[in-house]
Amino acid sequence: MMGGMHGGLYSGIGGLGWIGGLLGFLFFVGLVIVFVGVAVWLWRRGSLGHKPVSTANVSLAHTMLDERYARGELSREEYLQMREDLG
Numbered sequence: 406m407m408g409g410m411h412g413g414l415y416s417g418i419g420g421l422g423w424i425g426g427l428l429g430f431l432f433f434v435g436l437v438i439v440f441v442g443v444a445v446w447l448w449r450r451g452s453l454g455h456k457p458v459s460t461a462n463v464s465l466a467h468t469m470l471d472e473r474y475a476r477g478e479l480s481r482e483e484y485l486q487m488r489e490d491l492g
Contacts, residue, residue: 466491 474484
């Protein structure tokens with residue numbers, strides 16, 4: 406029997422044969438593309454990985470450090486070490 410219930414052109418997942426296999430494969434590829442796209446978007450947004458430090462933040466940190474040293478909250482060694490850490 407060709408094309409019967411247990412073989413032939415229409416056998417396979419859901420009875421769709423190679424069309425069902427192709428649709429399943431395309432669905433899987435679509436899921437992978439969406440997953441990779443979301444991961445790249447999160448990475449660029451900064452939710453994943455290292456966030457770049459802006460020069461404004463570094464400048465503010467230097468100003469705050471200078472003020473703490475001027476008020477006497479830090480010793481010279483602490484001040485110099487923190488300046489070095491900030492870059």
